[in-house]
Amino acid sequence: MSERAEVDVVIVGAGFAGMFMLHRARGIGLSARVIEAAGGVGGTWYWNRYPGARCDVESMEYSYQFSEELQQEWEWTERYATQPEILEYANHVADRFDLRRDMQFDTRVRSATYDEQSDRWTIRTDGGGELSAQFLVMATGCLSSARVPDFPGLERFEGETYHTGKWPHDGVDFAGRRVGVIGTGSSAIQSIPIIASQARELTVFQRTASYSVPANNGPISEDEKQAIKRDYAAFRAQNSLMPTAIGSRLPIADSLATTVAPEERERIYEERWEHGGLPFLGAFLDLLFDPNANETAAEFVRAKIHGIVKDPEVAERLSPKTVIGCKRLCVDTGYFETYNRDNVELVDVSETPIDEITRHGLRVGDREFEFDSIVFATGFDAMTGALLKIDIRGRDGLSLRDAWAAGPHTYLGLGSVGFPNLFTISGPGSPSVLTNMIVSIEQHVNWITDCIEYLRDNGYRRIEATPEAQDAWVAHVNAVADFTLFPKCNSWYLGANVPGKPRVFMPLLGYPMYVDKCNEVAAKGYEGFALTGNPA
Numbered sequence: 001m002s003e004r005a006e007v008d009v010v011i012v013g014a015g016f017a018g019m020f021m022l023h024r025a026r027g028i029g030l031s032a033r034v035i036e037a038a039g040g041v042g043g044t045w046y047w048n049r050y051p052g053a054r055c056d057v058e059s060m061e062y063s064y065q066f067s068e069e070l071q072q073e074w075e076w077t078e079r080y081a082t083q084p085e086i087l088e089y090a091n092h093v094a095d096r097f098d099l100r101r102d103m104q105f106d107t108r109v110r111s112a113t114y115d116e117q118s119d120r121w122t123i124r125t126d127g128g129g130e131l132s133a134q135f136l137v138m139a140t141g142c143l144s145s146a147r148v149p150d151f152p153g154l155e156r157f158e159g160e161t162y163h164t165g166k167w168p169h170d171g172v173d174f175a176g177r178r179v180g181v182i183g184t185g186s187s188a189i190q191s192i193p194i195i196a197s198q199a200r201e202l203t204v205f206q207r208t209a210s211y212s213v214p215a216n217n218g219p220i221s222e223d224e225k226q227a228i229k230r231d232y233a234a235f236r237a238q239n240s241l242m243p244t245a246i247g248s249r250l251p252i253a254d255s256l257a258t259t260v261a262p263e264e265r266e267r268i269y270e271e272r273w274e275h276g277g278l279p280f281l282g283a284f285l286d287l288l289f290d291p292n293a294n295e296t297a298a299e300f301v302r303a304k305i306h307g308i309v310k311d312p313e314v315a316e317r318l319s320p321k322t323v324i325g326c327k328r329l330c331v332d333t334g335y336f337e338t339y340n341r342d343n344v345e346l347v348d349v350s351e352t353p354i355d356e357i358t359r360h361g362l363r364v365g366d367r368e369f370e371f372d373s374i375v376f377a378t379g380f381d382a383m384t385g386a387l388l389k390i391d392i393r394g395r396d397g398l399s400l401r402d403a404w405a406a407g408p409h410t411y412l413g414l415g416s417v418g419f420p421n422l423f424t425i426s427g428p429g430s431p432s433v434l435t436n437m438i439v440s441i442e443q444h445v446n447w448i449t450d451c452i453e454y455l456r457d458n459g460y461r462r463i464e465a466t467p468e469a470q471d472a473w474v475a476h477v478n479a480v481a482d483f484t485l486f487p488k489c490n491s492w493y494l495g496a497n498v499p500g501k502p503r504v505f506m507p508l509l510g511y512p513m514y515v516d517k518c519n520e521v522a523a524k525g526y527e528g529f530a531l532t533g534n535p536a
């Protein structure tokens with residue numbers, strides 16, 4: 001692209017957020033351009049093609065609700081959809097709403113600079129392209145900046161390396177190979193059972209054990225689909241009343257784990273374990289608030305691990321000692337069972353970390369491991385990583401990296417002081433990764449679109465969060481987190497997986513209350529934001 005394109009809005013990212021943002025922007029008559037680093041739509045589901053990748057929110061919920069026709073016509077096949085099926089869905093949406101003609105793929109945004117005279121953003125891309133827009137919407141994703149720890153010797157390894165978040169499109173055949181998987185988070189837990197079934201030998205390097213609950217995945221029955229589709233809107237409305245916008249069919253119970261009789265508690269955990277998936281954490285109201293309650297759930301899962309894994313020492317190593325749920329709960333299919341295989345070894349690197357990657361594998365203390373392939377299941381620089389990779393300069397040349405040096409500061413997770421006309425979708429300070437993200441994405445996109453429409457209709461050129469509103473919001477987000485057990489372990493919610501990243505709990509718990517607040521702010525003429533221009 002050589003000439004400078006002028007549009008009303010530039011959207012960075014063509015995942016579910018960027019796609020819907022484009023659709024809504026067009027709907028109110030804005031000219032828009034989406035810039036996407038990938039070769040197609042789908043975001044997370046474009047990049048994460050590792051074996052076993054699938055959603056852990058049920059398919060009937062993990063989809064858009066903005067179009068009744070779309071949700072009626074699309075047929076999910078399994079309770080938890082696979083990555084290929086979700087990517088197919090994303091492509092279907094792009095075709096159905098003719099999104100591609102305003103999308104530019106294989107292009108990465110490098111910088112964005114705000115000009116106060118014109119109230120416009122200049123966006124520069126890696127191909128030397130330049131765009132000018134009144135509004136800039138960052139749909140860059142919370143889990144899109146793949147992270148490989150800085151292991152010494154990484155460049156020396158002569159075999160193949162993969163990151164789960166940047167998986168080759170043609171797939172990988174591990175048959176006959178000696179494979180090392182580094183990490184035991186969500187992506188590892190999904191991929192390890194499949195890699196183990198292919199590889200000659202699999203060695204898993206675990207720093208922190210993860211809690212995982214079986215998915216109990218399977219086909220969705222026609223009856224179940226029809227029951228939901230008969231009144232999809234009511235189903236969505238019920239889900240939106242849940243703190244995580246998920247799972248109204250098995251909501252959070254209102255009893256306390258600490259007051260119920262032990263046998264009854266065990267029965268309830270057993271029932272939720274059988275049901276499978278994330279609702280396990282909703283077995284009791286106090287699980288994420290009271291350490292004693294939490295310990296009962298943690299102990300239940302540890303006992304399950306010991307029941308599944310035959311070697312008691314391996315079972316013990318796989319049993320997390322931390323608070324359950326303060327790291328994202330994993331959902332698996334045969335994860336713990338995998339450690340009963342003869343070709344699988346678990347190596348604990350919590351005390352003795354990986355020293356270096358060698359030409360033929362890696363070294364931990366005095367043990368050398370040889371591999372044909374190493375898989376980094378080492379996660380993401382979550383929530384802020386993709387945003388801060390871009391050199392974003394707001395008013396007076398203020399850089400977002402400096403503004404967020406002590407952790408992200410936003411108002412509602414939607415805007416930040418010093419950065420007028422810049423919106424973040426599912427940004428830090430909003431429920432985001434603690435929810436069904438498509439629900440949160442739609443809520444943000446709708447709010448942003450309504451806001452831009454309001455500015456336009458009322459003759460405002462610029463909107464920016466006020467310092468008072470932002471400070472109060474940051475304090476609120478922290479206070480909510482401190483009321484829970486979330487800050488109690490080293491999770492990516494806190495940035496703890498990235499050395500040097502400020503330790504701040506980034507998402508906000510409580511979807512319905514958050515939505516009420518956003519609606520109230522809008523109803524009061526965008527209270528907490530400064531609006532400037534020539535109002536009609």
Ligand SMILES: Cc1cc2nc3c(=O)[nH]c(=O)nc-3n(C[C@H](O)[C@H](O)[C@H](O)COP(=O)(O)OP(=O)(O)OC[C@H]3O[C@@H](n4cnc5c(N)ncnc54)[C@H](O)[C@@H]3O)c2cc1C
Nearest residue numbers: 013015016017037043044055056057108109140141144437
């Ligand atoms: C393996 C995995 C499983 C998940 N499962 C679930 C689940 O079950 N339920 C759930 O709610 N959420 C899940 N998530 C979270 C998931 O990220 C969201 O549900 C959702 O897909 C996010 O959509 P998005 O459009 O906001 O971001 P993304 O899908 O991450 O898309 C962002 C896009 O922005 C592009 N981009 C970033 N920076 C730039 C740049 N500088 N220039 C150009 N393009 C850029 C990226 O290439 C990417 O395509 C999962 C995430 C992962 C990684």
